[in-house]
Amino acid sequence: MKQIFIAGNWKSNKTTSEAxxxxxxxxxxxxxxxxxxxxxxxxxASFTLLYPLKKEISRLGxxxxxxxxxxxxxxxxxxTGAVNAVQIKEIADWVIIGHSERRKxxxxxxxxxxxxxxxxxxAGLGIIYCVPDDTTIVPGTVxxxxxxxxxxxxxxxxxxxxxxNSVIQTIKTVSKAGRVIYGGSVTRENVASxxxxxxxxxxxPGGASLSPETFYDxxxxxxx
Numbered sequence: 001m002k003q004i005f006i007a008g009n010w011k012s013n014k015t016t017s018e019a020x021x022x023x024x025x026x027x028x029x030x031x032x033x034x035x036x037x038x039x040x041x042x043x044x045a046s047f048t049l050l051y052p053l054k055k056e057i058s059r060l061g062x063x064x065x066x067x068x069x070x071x072x073x074x075x076x077x078x079x080t081g082a083v084n085a086v087q088i089k090e091i092a093d094w095v096i097i098g099h100s101e102r103r104k105x106x107x108x109x110x111x112x113x114x115x116x117x118x119x120x121x122x123a124g125l126g127i128i129y130c131v132p133d134d135t136t137i138v139p140g141t142v143x144x145x146x147x148x149x150x151x152x153x154x155x156x157x158x159x160x161x162x163x164x165n166s167v168i169q170t171i172k173t174v175s176k177a178g179r180v181i182y183g184g185s186v187t188r189e190n191v192a193s194x195x196x197x198x199x200x201x202x203x204x205p206g207g208a209s210l211s212p213e214t215f216y217d218x219x220x221x222x223x224x
Contacts, residue, residue, distance in 0.1 A: 004039040004195060004222060005144060005181055005202030007067060007128055008209025009096065012046060019049045020056050026212035027060045030219070039202070039222065042067045042094050042128075043209070047083050050091045067094030067128065070102060073115035085123035094126040097142075100150050103132075114139055128204070130183070134167045138175035145171055146204045148183035158185040165197035172199060188217040195222055 014022070044067035045053060057064055072082035088095060097120065098113045108116075113129075117139045120127050129142035132150045147168050149159050159167075159182070168180045182194050183204030194200050208214045 002201055005042075005179055006039050006218065007042040007044055007094070007096070007144075007146070007181070007202070007204050008215055009044045009069065009099070009183075009204060009206045010046070010049075010209060011069070011101070011206060013210060014045065014049060016049060016052050019045065019053055022212050023053065023056050023060060023062060026216060027062055029212060029216040030062075033216075033220070033223075038063075039219070041065065042126075044069050044094065044096050044128075047088075050088075054091050065094060065126075066092040067096060067126075068092050069096050069099065071095045071097065071116050071120050071125070073112050073119060075119060085119040085125055088120075089123045089125055092125070094128060095120050096128045096130065096146075098130040100130060100132055100148055104150075110137055117141060128181075130204075131171065134170040134174065138171065138177060140176070142177065143179070144202075145175060145177040145180045146183045147171060147180060148204060158187075158190055161190070161193040161197050161200070164194060165199045168197075169199045186218070188214060188221050191218050192221045 042065045050066055053066055068088045071088055072084045075084055097116045102108045117127060121141045127142040128144045128146055129138060130146045130148050138145055164182045171180050179201040181202035181204055182200050186203045186205040186208055191203055194203060208218060
């Protein structure tokens with residue numbers, strides 16, 4: 001049985017107090033809940049939240065890993081405003097690279113993303129590499145690929161599980177990626193249908209991760 005990989009992406013949301021409250025409510029909800037298989041859960045948050053989240057996760061004993069949402073394509077040095085991979089590795093285990101919003105709003109190119117991958121890999125970070133389709137080049141060193149059709153991001157319209165499975169099968173064949181997950185309007189109602197597909201190894205929920213209740217609901221849906 002495959003281990004499910006779930007990476008919640010908070011995007012540019014939450015203050016420190018809101019993030020801590022999320023963890024405390026999530027802890028209460030999951031304290032007496034057991035899944036048939038233990039998913040690998042990653043919570044990807046803004047840089048400002050990673051350290052306080054790390055402390056609270058440790059205090060509460062929650063089995064969640066932390067991820068950043070971006071990484072500098074450069075190492076340490078005169079790169080004002082950039083957060084490099086070694087700095088991230090001090091407080092997180094994963095990083096999202098190539099999210100469609102980074103490509104769209106920050107003009108990140110495949111070449112730049114390759115540099116980010118190299119920096120993240122050299123620091124020992126796990127990499128969640130996002131692609132909009134099965135023709136996008138995937139660097140060979142990434143750990144998880146996330147297929148996220150651009151038209152499904154934040155629109156409430158998801159791909160069909162069958163088509164997502166077909167696209168992901170092609171991604172696996174071409175890129176040799178070991179794990180590929182689906183992202184794009186993932187909800188409590190549709191998550192099980194995606195996970196049931198043989199090629200889909202997990203999900204990358206955005207809006208559904210913002211509330212501890214809805215994120216918990218995703219886990220409950222997977223236990224059915």
